[in-house]
Amino acid sequence: MLWACFAALVLVLSIDRADTLENVFSVYRDAGLRWLHGEDLYPAQYRFNYFPPSAVFFAVFSGMPYGIEGALWRIANIAVFAAGLWRLGAHGDETATARHFMIATVVTVILSASAARYGQLTLAMSGLMMATATDLEEGHLWRAAIFAALAVAMKPLAVVLALLLFAVYPRARWRVALALLVFFVLPFLFQHPDYVLRQYAAVPGMLEARALQRYEWQHLFGLLEKLGWTVTSVEQTILTGTAAVFVLFLCWRMRSHPPAIGGGLAFYGLASCYILLFGAGTERNTFALIAPVIGLASARAWQSKDLGTLALLGALTLLMLLSHTLQHAYPNSVLAMAKPLACVVLFAWLAAHALRAPVDGIPRSTTG
Numbered sequence: 064m065l066w067a068c069f070a071a072l073v074l075v076l077s078i079d080r081a082d083t084l085e086n087v088f089s090v091y092r093d094a095g096l097r098w099l100h101g102e103d104l105y106p107a108q109y110r111f112n113y114f115p116p117s118a119v120f121f122a123v124f125s126g127m128p129y130g131i132e133g134a135l136w137r138i139a140n141i142a143v144f145a146a147g148l149w150r151l152g153a154h155g156d157e158t159a160t161a162r163h164f165m166i167a168t169v170v171t172v173i174l175s176a177s178a179a180r181y182g183q184l185t186l187a188m189s190g191l192m193m194a195t196a197t198d199l200e201e202g203h204l205w206r207a208a209i210f211a212a213l214a215v216a217m218k219p220l221a222v223v224l225a226l227l228l229f230a231v232y233p234r235a236r237w238r239v240a241l242a243l244l245v246f247f248v249l250p251f252l253f254q255h256p257d258y259v260l261r262q263y264a265a266v267p268g269m270l271e272a273r274a275l276q277r278y279e280w281q282h283l284f285g286l287l288e289k290l291g292w293t294v295t296s297v298e299q300t301i302l303t304g305t306a307a308v309f310v311l312f313l314c315w316r317m318r319s320h321p322p323a324i325g326g327g328l329a330f331y332g333l334a335s336c337y338i339l340l341f342g343a344g345t346e347r348n349t350f351a352l353i354a355p356v357i358g359l360a361s362a363r364a365w366q367s368k369d370l371g372t373l374a375l376l377g378a379l380t381l382l383m384l385l386s387h388t389l390q391h392a393y394p395n396s397v398l399a400m401a402k403p404l405a406c407v408v409l410f411a412w413l414a415a416h417a418l419r420a421p422v423d424g425i426p427r428s429t430t431g
Contacts, residue, residue, distance in 0.1 A: 088182035095125030116216035147190030174354035212242030336410035
C-alpha cells in the first residue's frame with residue numbers, strides 16, 4: 064500500500080511536468096523516438112548515455128502522449144524497484160515481518176524519492192540488481208544471469224554487477240555471456256542491421272564523452288578534491304583497480320562465509336557502493352542505489368534493537384537528505400560531497416561485516 068501511495072504521489076508531481084533537462088524521462092523518450100525513426104542515438108548535443116537495447120525498450124513508450132507515457136514508465140520503474148526490495152529483504156530472514164518491510168520501505172522511499180520523481184532508470188536497474196543478488200543466494204543461476212544481463216542492457220553502470228557475477232560464480236559465466244548476447248542482439252530484430260551496427264559503433268565514443276564531461280560529479284574523486292587531493296588519471300586508475308580487487312575479494316569470501324547482515328544484501332551493497340564511488344558520472348539521484356541497503360539494514364537493526372547500527376544508519380540517512388542544501392551552503396567544503404561521504408562510510412561498514420564473517424566451521428554450500 065505504501066508503494067502504491069508513493070507511486071501515486073510521484074505521478075501527481077510528474078504527470079504535467081514539462082519536457083525539461085531535469086526530467087530525465089524526456090531523454091529516454093527521445094531515444095525511443097530516434098530509434099523508431101532510424102536517427103542516431105548519440106549525436107554530440109544529445110544526453111543518451113545508455114546502450115541501444117534500452118532505446119528499443121523506450122520505443123514502446125514513445126508512441127503515447129507525453130504525460131501518459133511518462134506516468135506508465137514511472138509506475139513500471141517503481142514496481143521493479145519495490146519488487147527487488149521485497150525479494151532481497153525477504154530472502155534468508157525467516158523473522159522478516161510486514162513491519163520489517165514497512166521500515167525498509169519508508170527509509171528507501173525517502174532516499175529515492177527524487178530519482179523516482181524524475182523517472183531515473185537507476186531505480187529499475189537497482190531492482191534488477193537486487194533480484195540478481197537474491198537469486199545468487201538461492202542458487203538460481205539462470206535467473207540471476209538474466210536479471211544481471213537485463214540490468215546491463217538497460218544501464219551501463221550495472222556491468223560492475225555482471226563482472227562480479229562472472230568472476231565469483233564460475234558456473235554462471237556462460238549463462239551471463241549467453242544472456243548478454245541475447246539482449247544485445249535483440250535490437251537487430253527491430254531495425255535495419257546497418258543502423259544498429261552504427262549505434263553500437265558509436266557506444267565507445269559516448270562512454271568516453273561521458274567520462275570527460277566537466278561537472279562536479281558526486282563520486283570519490285570529487286570528495287578527495289574537496290579534501291585537497293586532486294587525483295591524476297594515473298592515481299585514479301590505481302585507486303579504482305585496487306578497490307575493484309578488494310570488492311572482488313570480499314564477494315568471493317562471502318560465497319562461503321556470508322556476513323550476519325546477509326550475503327545478498329552485502330553483495331548488492333558492495334557492488335552499488337563501488338558503482339557510485341568509482342563511476343565516471345555519478346549524480347546525486349544515482350545514490351538511490353544504496354537506499355535499499357540503508358533501508359533493509361535499518362529494518363534489521365530495529366528488529367534486533369541494535370541501537371549503534373540504527374544511529375549510524377540514521378546519521379547517513381540525514382546526511383544524504385541534507386546533501387542538496389549542504390552543497391549549496393558550503394560549495395567549497397567536504398560537505399558539498401555529502402552523499403559520497405555517506406557512501407564511503409556505508410562501504411566501510413559493509414566491508415567490515417564481510418571481513419568479520421566467521422571462517423571456522425562448515426562453509427555454506429553454494430551452487431555456483
